[in-house]
Amino acid sequence: MLIPARMSEAEERRWVGVMLDKLAAQESRSILGDRELTERALRLSEQYFGGRARPGSVRWVTNQNTRWGSCTPSEGSIRLSHRLQGMPEYVVDYVLLHELAHLLVPGHGPRFWQLLEAYPRTERARGYLEGVVAAERLPHLPAAREE
Numbered sequence: 001m002l003i004p005a006r007m008s009e010a011e012e013r014r015w016v017g018v019m020l021d022k023l024a025a026q027e028s029r030s031i032l033g034d035r036e037l038t039e040r041a042l043r044l045s046e047q048y049f050g051g052r053a054r055p056g057s058v059r060w061v062t063n064q065n066t067r068w069g070s071c072t073p074s075e076g077s078i079r080l081s082h083r084l085q086g087m088p089e090y091v092v093d094y095v096l097l098h099e100l101a102h103l104l105v106p107g108h109g110p111r112f113w114q115l116l117e118a119y120p121r122t123e124r125a126r127g128y129l130e131g132v133v134a135a136e137r138l139p140h141l142p143a144a145r146e147e
């Protein structure tokens with residue numbers, strides 16, 4: 001049986017770096033269950049809206065392909081599109097906060113965006129989602145070839 005040659009120190013450092021990146025990526029992209037999603041929404045409401053938005057239920061839905069999230073203020077229910085699963089946490093948090101804000105303010109007027117200003121990654125998350133939509137509209141390019 002062959003024993004693999006010892007990695008050089010530089011190789012080892014590189015490998016550890018790669019593994020740590022992988023772990024971090026897994027952690028920030030973990031898929032939450034509906035209960036965890038509701039708990040997360042409650043925490044976000046606490047943190048950014050002083051707990052004023054009180055969601056009754058938050059759940060994933062698979063029948064929402066043109067919207068990232070929706071809510072029914074009279075019921076306090078929030079639904080998130082399953083298409084957000086696997087996106088970075090700050091993007092999911094933004095969509096949660098967006099729907100939470102609708103429990104307080106209907107429509108997208110100045111009062112609505114004023115609420116979202118409390119979340120420092122609103123612009124970045126909106127840019128990310130716009131990028132996803134834009135990428136879907138691009139003609140499919142042939143996969144890059146390795147030379």
Ligand SMILES: [Zn+2]
Pocket residue numbers: 098102107108
């Ligand atoms: Zn909205």
